[in-house]
Amino acid sequence: MSEAASASVDLSYLGAGARPGIRGWIFSTDHKRVGVLYLVSLTFFFLVAMTIGVLMRIEQLTMGRTIMGPVTYNALFTLHGVIMIFLFVIPGLGSACGNFVLPLMLGARDVVFPRLNLLSWWFYAIGAVIVITSLFTGGGPPDTGWTFYVPYSLRTTTNVPLAIFGAFVIGFSSILTGLNFITTIHRLRAPGMRFTNMPLFAWSLYATSWVQLLATPVLGITLLLVILERLFGVPIFDPAKGGDPLLYQHLFWTYSHPAVYVMILPAMGAITEIIPTFARRTIFGYRFIAFSSIAIAGVGSLVWAHHMFTSGLSDTAAMVFSLLTFLVAVPSAIKVFNWVSTLYKGSIELSAAMLYALTFVFLFSIGGLTGLMQGALAVNVQVHDTYFIVGHFHYVIFGGTGMAFFAALHYWFPKMFGRMVDERRAKLAWLPIFVGFNLFYFSMLVIGAQGMPRRYFDHLPQFHTGHLLASAGAFLMVAGLLLMFHNLAKALRRGAPAAANPWGGVTLEWSTPSPPPVENFAELPPVPEKPYAFPREVAR
């Protein structure tokens, strides 16, 4: 398999494109270049929002004012949320790795609409610029929290309309990417690839794309209505004008809860690729994993009001949404059991990618179980708006999607850039990330359960130890993250050349050179009849 690597240099998509320099990237319709564009932008915004997070942890080091007052703190947690959610995790794995890997996995030369794909990135980039602009213009950075709840978002003098408009524009990127992926999966599978032997990462992107396509417009109209109300005084949500703020919450969460599955489903898909590869064993329960993705997308679209249990929802509604919330845990748990069963009797190689992937399973399980606790109505009322929620959310989204993102990066890095990452350093960076993460967010769970409310710049003495531990964990974790990113950046320039299939993977992206040529395959590889069929001895 390594003979292809030597011949690939000239044909690689990384070689000189039709346009030189940066223009060769930002105007390229090659799905691999678009994927890398996303990857670079996402990493940038992740680091920005992470820095904001660090500032908040510094503020919580002491009681009272440490480095900022409450107004700045309000702006910072809003920014942290808006940037992390809209600019990092929602596009996330799906846009970066999905764009890069999906056509390769399907045995296609590109996505079905390459120009639309590039346009999607531009919508994302323009939306991001608008969001950033909103910080420095008008009444200053929004201070509403990332949820933009009315009526406060209608009353605050900060620059909410522009920030909302930015999120609206980014929504187009999400919708069009979803549309593109669905059509690509239907139309561009290589001969012999059916829905029943398609790689499971593609299945998870398929489920994600439907949610993106169907839920994002609901957020679009909701945000648009807030802008109309704010700028032109059109009576919609403002209770002073007869409107109902709960309607806003319903509409907002109709999108924003399914959006959580937009964040996590591609992550689950990536894990489903990584675990069999490094266990050298076929995936356990292919069909169950495939259908559980669809089930998560479906049931996950019907649980939104569990964000509103304390808002005065009717008891009937609360009970129905509570039940549905418990139900959505079933397909997620099916996946976890399948991953663990895949490991059973596997010949496990603990590579960096595998290490991060297993971390995902562990942290996601904690996140999922704390989520179930909140699905119970009585507990929910108790922990609503506390650090327990914040801790749970970070276990799912950072411990879940974030770790899967890192796992996927280490897994597909050789394919993307044709270079190997220093495995030893990657594993070294994992240790502070893992320890710091748990110290950080588990402390949040604990002080949250004790009653520490979210979104305050200050805390009471009884929460001080918890806050200190959380901050210490945060700093440790950030140190690990920096080490990890540094290691990746170093591999970009000085990593050893990668073979076409360094991990012994069996999906189609490993049958083409690393990095792949411009149109992916010199000639289309044969599609394996059974997915994830690993030969007993893998040629390495």
Added chain:
Amino acid sequence: MTAAGHAAPHRDDAGSRMGMWLFLLSELLLFSGLFIAYAAYRSIHREEFHHAGAELNAALGAANTVVLLTSSLTVALGVRALRVGREREVPRWIGATILLALAFLAVKAIEWTTKYRHGLFPGRPELAALPPGERLFFGLYFAATGLHALHVVAGAVVLSVAAALVARGRVRSDAPVVLENAGLYWHLVDVIWIIILPLFYLAA
């Protein structure tokens, strides 16, 4: 750019059509947010929605419906002309559609200015003096018809571009999918109006 090195550029009409239908689905969901808001508020303020609906001019609404339905016919005739190879007729049919679209927008403008004169407009004190249900009705009315009017404009632009491509011979009868998709979009604009009409104009 992607075609470099390979002989035939990739073309997939069924894929393009599928992409368009998916896009229409997302457009429908965009408006569905408004319809849900309407349903929620109407269930709370049944009487007031009834009164506010009486303020709208159902005759103008009906006229506009006829205009828009006719424009869907002219688009369909344009698409058919292209399919059977009469490319030269296409700009005429699409031109007629654009004229009808302008007529629709003109009627809409008349309605909005009348409302403005009566003070039934966001930011005017007369509107603020109305009971909550009626204010919400007009809030939703302006949001829905405004957003729909934007879609009429977008649809007209898309159709113009498609017709120009036909006129220049870039879209031909053996590959009519560009014009067909533009036509599909126009029919969606029509369908959404068909929903808006009874919700607002016939609410009384």
